[in-house]
Amino acid sequence: MTTARSLVAIPAWNEEGSIADVIEKVRLNQPSVDVLVVDDGSLDGTAHVAREAGATVVSLPFNVGVGGAMRTAFLHARREGYTALVQVDADGQHDPADLDRLLAGLTDADIVVGTRFHPESMYFVGGPRRWAMVLLSRALSIMNRGRISDPTSGFRSAGPRAIELFAVDYPADYLGDTVGSLAIAIRKGLTISEAPVTMYFRQFGRPSKNALWSALYLGRATLAIIATSLQGARRTKEDTA
């Protein structure tokens, strides 16, 4: 596995405040990787700031969500011949020090999911949200015949086979980009492993998560998994350009 053809993809939507810092930290940890920022229809200076920080910037004309942004990244990776892609969040909650581990894991697997649940982790969720995450984890682990303890983690890496698949087929629906994409990969016979990572709490958190939210979350994720499992070969026409 050559790290010379590795790409760090950062989907970003209005993250001008944190993006430069994230790019710099990625560079410090992995000087040899290329950094791609997929600006997902930002209205602020995200694209400009990212370009100044030395990243390649692909700007979507309007907001398409993380799924669409990631498929753009996979398309780019495939066309430019990258053999590894690591997804990193633009808000600084992922620690680029873990990039090594996610890239190293690709020698034995097609996808390596960074998990927040391990003995040294500071990450904690409780209540209904935790139950939802546990259920999802169980379901995907069974499908995978191997442990996936944190399927909703957006800190993950993909090898050549996964890049090939996701450039064509990457779900754009809610939760599809995390849970749904894993279900697709399992279906196509790709191998998935996991690596412990550090995740910081978001500085500007999402709205508070209550029981109703968790139930909806679980419902939509279940729907995403079922839809993927039942789906035939969904293909978006993909040119060879």
Place this chain on the structure above:
Amino acid sequence: MTPDILAGLTAAVTFVFVFYLLRKGVLREKYAVLWLFFSAAALFFAIFPSALSWITRTLGVTTPANLLFFTTVVLLVLVSIQLSYELSRHEMRIRRLAEEVALLQQQIDEIRDTDERE
């Protein structure tokens, strides 16, 4: 039975309006044909209510109105599903185009940059 004037007028107006939209080129044939067919059928049954009564008796339904409402609801549901399908397909295609545009823009930027440096 006498022709139903209100129903007939409604069907006729719908038919003419859809035809007008089709002629103006704002409605595609594949959708227009469906609505033209519906309104033509409605017009037919408004003029000849006995035809509806005959079908109702043949199918063993008690009231003609029930058959009419049932058929209408089924057809409208089918049309809605078809429209949802078309809408989903268009959303996917638009997203795909957006991705492609973004990637092309990036390549143009890159080519410009190397040109300026030379």
